[in-house]
């Protein structure tokens with residue numbers, strides 16, 4: 001097994017770093033303070049074709065595999081640009097990978113080039129107030145009416161709606177009580193987020209997040225049947241298909257937030273002197289940073305392993321992707337936590353940017369899939385233990 005990066009990987013890293021290195025700590029600080037979108041780096045990444053990294057060449061993508069893509073996302077994190085990874089998951093995975101796996105030729109031709117070449121933004125409309133992690137319980141309903149569907153319902157926590165070019169909306173097309181298997185009867189729709197039948201309002205957050213997130217109220221939204229992505233009634237299985245990729249790219253967001261906090265914590269521990277030596281000379285400061293580094297690096301290996309398994313069609317890719325998500329989120333959180341201690345009182349100041357990393361890293365333990373649900377999956381499906389919860 002070869003753990004060296006190939007020459008191609010090194011070239012990719014250099015290509016991304018050339019862009020990302022123009023957007024350092026001061027740039028991100030200004031983005032945090034003003035609460036604006038980092039549009040400049042999104043535009044540059046789009047021009048460089050990086051939102052199309054794992055998308056097919058015939059539709060304008062770079063045709064890279066998931067391992068290559070992980071290397072690209074790691075390179076963004078190495079250059080302080082971890083926040084761009086959220087947009088990557090939205091556009092490239094929710095949009096691009098869903099289209100690659102389920103789209104018709106017409107849909108691929110229409111939608112993939114604008115992601116790959118222009119960084120078109122996709123939002124995912126899955127979560128609902130009364131369903132939470134139990135996706136089978138969503139109640140937003142799409143009623144067939146001639147060659148259209150008429151959709152009514154409510155969604156919650158839908159990131160990026162305001163900037164999205166497209167919304168991938170998941171709705172029931174058969175009521176829960178009428179399906180044999182609870183995962184049956186859901187369908188994916190490609191929807192115009194600006195359709196007047198969708199009202200949305202931003203959810204005020206008590207913590208920093210790059211992508212603002214929204215409540216959606218959908219009333220009599222008419223969607224042509226051509227806008228179904230994949231098969232009617234099979235939507236949740238298709239979403240599950242995309243989730244192995246999403247597990248990995250979303251894991252990198254929490255991992256990257258923690259790694260950023262760690263890098264800044266190490267620098268602070270070298271610079272800050274309140275006794276006769278830098279605080280990093282004290283083991284109580286040094287050891288948590290060193291421990292965080294070991295866990296960040298172990299998680300990096302697990303993320304690459306999950307990507308490799310996906311690329312090689314391994315049967316246990318689901319297990320490995322879940323483990324990667326779990327370990328990366330934990331490692332990110334522990335690194336951010338260590339950095340909070342190192343920064344002492346300064347960790348509370350917006351100027352340091354540590355609390356933002358800390359909050360995001362904590363939250364990436366819960367979303368898009370929570371640690372508890374990952375452990376449920378491993379307990380039941382990997383270890384063969386009884387299912388520990390209801391339907």
Ligand SMILES: Cc1cc2nc3c(=O)[nH]c(=O)nc-3n(C[C@H](O)[C@H](O)[C@H](O)COP(=O)(O)OP(=O)(O)OC[C@H]3O[C@@H](n4cnc5c(N)ncnc54)[C@H](O)[C@@H]3O)c2cc1C
Pocket residue numbers: 123124125126127131132133134156157158159160209213363366367368369370371372373376389390
């Ligand atoms: C900032 C932000 C952005 C988001 N963006 C999007 C988006 O773009 N699109 C989208 O569709 N969704 C989005 N979400 C939703 C996100 O994916 C969900 O919040 C997440 O999946 C958790 O669901 P929930 O909050 O409803 O938790 P719940 O389902 O209410 O669960 C609450 C807690 O109970 C635990 N729990 C629940 N069931 C079990 C069980 N059986 N066993 C053990 N523990 C259990 C969970 O792990 C969790 O810790 C976003 C959320 C946030 C906060």
